[in-house]
Structures are given as structure tokens and as C-alpha cells.
Amino acid sequence: MSDLLCFDGGSSNLIGTTSKNVLDFDDDSSKKNDSMKDIFSIGKQTLPINRLTALPKTPTDMKVDASLIHEAGSLFLQLEITNNSPLTMTNFQMQFNKNVFGLVPGQLNIDAIPPNKRWGALLPVGLIPPEITTPVSSRLEVAIANSTQQIYFYILEMPISLLMKEQSQLDIANCANLWNSLPNTMSKEYKGSGLQLKLQKLSTFILVASKKVNDKELLMYTIKFLNNIDVMLEITSTSKGYKILAKCIDKQYLSFIFKFLDGLFN
Template identity: 25%
Template sequence: MPSSLNAPVGGGLGDLFDLGSGVGMPAGSYVVPKTVWLPAMKAKGLEISGTFARRMGTIQMDVTFTNKAMQIMTDFAIQFNRNSFGLSPAAPLQLATPLSPNQTIEVSLPLSTVGPVMKMDPLNNLQVAVKNNIDVFYFSSLYPINILFVEDGKMERQVFLATWKDIPSDNEAQFQIKDCHLNSDAVSNKLQSNNIFTIAKRNVEGQDMLYQSMKLTNGIWILAELRIQPGSPNFTDLELSLKCRAPEISQFVLQSYEAMLKN
């Protein structure tokens, strides 16, 4: 970080201190629909489906257990392999009753980010083991990176300017988000409810520019510049530039942007 945060900055970022007041109440945070993680045919009749969510600052793994076998299932436990962001169960897996044949039970398991870390491929891969009275079963799932966006991820404007300049241009990734049908205020609201914070908004040569920041649970900051063509009929393409000191994260951040803005 430069020693002074007040150095004059030229170009498009120079006057980004005019954040419009047209920001309404944020909507709810986006949760990816549940998918089947472990089919019953691979787990002696136990089917596991689930998704991940961030609620009130807590990461949760929403899991559905279905017994498609002929016998009762009991004594459930869960364990994670080491992963890129230290995700681990913050409490034991609680299934209140035995899982009878044809029964389904839904559980929300709180997760912490203080578990052992090992870089995975892909980065958001989570390897899970589930035990019951019959056997131990293994599966992998991919979590959306936005569950790691923390609530205090709004960077001060001067710090944003200095950091954007300080991160090498080689670390900048540029993407296009096609067929988005939201204006800049709606985009800002939707992203803010997922802890992507708009620091400033400008109109440059007819385009709305949103400057945004987010912070991961491990302290890594991601800076974004989002260009929106206002007033386009129905659908428009957005241009997203991301800067981060760990640029391999950018493609997963793009996936979260696309999912949030199109759902």
C-alpha cells in the first residue's frame, strides 16, 4: 500500500467520489439451488443433496438426506478434507431421529473457516466424508465463492483508489456478463445483499461505472469495476474488471456475479 492515500489519481478513477443516493433496500442473498451430491446407488441407498448459503454472517451447508434403502439409518457424522479456505463443520451433524426407509431429513450445518488449508483444484472444491451405521461414503461438491464474502468488505474510497493502482495490471481480469436486464441501482442492491459493496458510482461517456469491493474470509480483497450501459432495451451486456492479489480467484468471483445478477 502506498505511504499516502491522498495522492491525486487521474483517469477514470479520479472523480469516483460521487456515489448516487438511489440505493434502496438490499434483497436477500443468493443461494444456489440444491443439487445431488451423492446418488443413492453409490451410497447403499443414502442420497445426499445440498447447497451452501451465507446467513447473518454464518456459512451454512444445507443438506438433504434421503433414505432409499430398506433399513433404518442412524449414527450420522460428517468430516471435510483439507480445502482452499479452511472450511470445516462448526458443530456435529445433528439428525434428530433415525432415518427410516423413504424418509427425508433436511439439516443446516454451520461451517467455520478455521480448518486446515490446502489449495484444491478447482479452488472451490470440497471433499466430504459422511458416516452412518452402514458405511462411510465420500463425495465432492463445489461451493460458490460468494459464501466467503464477509460483511465488512466495504473499502474506504481513498484506500480503494490506492489499492487499485498498487495491484499490478497483470493481476487484472476482464470479463463480459451477457444478457443482464438490471439497471445500475438494481445491480448495486442485488450485489450488496451478497456482500459486494458499491463504493462509488459515476457516469462516464454514457456508461454507468460501479466501483466495488469485497473481502474473503481469509482477508483477501477483490476490487471490481463494473460498466453498465443504462437505458438499453431489455437486456444488456456488462463489462467486469476484477483486480486481486490472488488472481486465480477472479474466475470464481465472475461465476458468483453471473449467478447473482441472473437469478
């Protein structure tokens, strides 16, 4: 267990520099994979958005509340840990499972949490080269260890909006080439109005073209995820709302972006 969550030998004070799975300390890989599926399996359970959820096998002597926030151009985990045990807890370590966005936690600089006391901080969340073979998901699997020699397992259902990059500079001239190069498409129609106004408030959706086609307004947007995957949208107004065509190099992101758009119309 001493190797759990180790960041390059445990000597670095920088944001996590590894994306090993939380159960990589298990030498039996078949047992490891079965254990992970069992521990992180939640079936069709709906999780609250942006609130850390403890999994059934997680001990209850430590309570952890956490949510992902964007502040001053960076991601942070707003974190609070409560020690519900009669013993002082030390030697805290946290790790995220391999994820397609390359998210890694900063080091938990906690000296100790006495019994029935709380500790809180904004923990930096860094980015490393992502695991491109990992399924696209907004669910972040989290493990925390401490001096009790127990492992605490959680899932964070991340807001999709926080997984997109803010884009201040953009080569609009290249967007036509990008649109033509993206092989996978998906379309969906929505009823409603005011979509353009909603998108104007988002620094992650960049309007790159606007024109009238057969008396219908056509808008084109570009989005970039934290792992530099581009998605482009063509939005056409209809008599009842909008028709949206999305294009991406990886088709997994198409259903992902429509999940976000669904939320704008709900």
C-alpha cells in the same frame, strides 16, 4: 476406519476443527491420492447448483439431500438423511475435503436413524484458516460415515454468492490503495443493462466510487471472499452494455468472479 473424519480426537462438540482430507486415514499416501482422484473425478459433468450430488461409488442404502444457505449472518447446510437400509444407522460423521475457503461442517448430532426414516437439521458451517495451496473451486467434496462401516461420497456445487462476505463496514478511503496494490487483472465486456440495480441488491458488492468519465459512467466495487481475498471491479458503461475490469492478488479468483458475473447477464 475409526479415525475417519476425527475432529481433534473426536472429543469436540464444536464446529469441525480440522481440514484433513477425507481419505487421510489411508497410510499409503500414493494410494490415497489415486483413490481420491478416482472417487471425486467427474470429468466434464455439469453438476446442479447447490444440490448435493452422490458420486458413482457411493452406496445407495443412505440418501442425503443438502444445500448451503445463509441465515442470520451465518452459513448452514440444510441437511436431510434418509435410511434406506433394513438396519438402524448410528455413529454419523461428516467431513469436507480441504478447500480454499476453509469451510468445515458442524458435528452431526444424530443418535440413530431407524430403517426407512428421515432425519433433518440445519448444520452449522464454520471457517478455519484456509488451505491457500488448494485450487480455487466452488465444488465442495464431502464424505459421510456411519455405523455401516461404509463411506458415502458427494460433491456440492456451491453458489459463488454464498462464498462472499457480507460487508457492513468498509474503509472506503483505503480502497484506492487496495486497487493499486492488486497485481492481477482480467477484463470482459457484456451486453445488457441494469447491472447497477442488480448489484445494489447484493450485500456482498460494495460501491466505493461513482463518476462520469468522457460521458461514460464508471463504478468501482469491492468484494471480499470468505477467506478474506479481496477483489475489486471497475465497471464502465458502453454503448451496448458494460466493460468490467477485475483486480485481485490471486489470478485464480478473477475467472471465479467473472463466472458469477456471467450468471447475472444470463
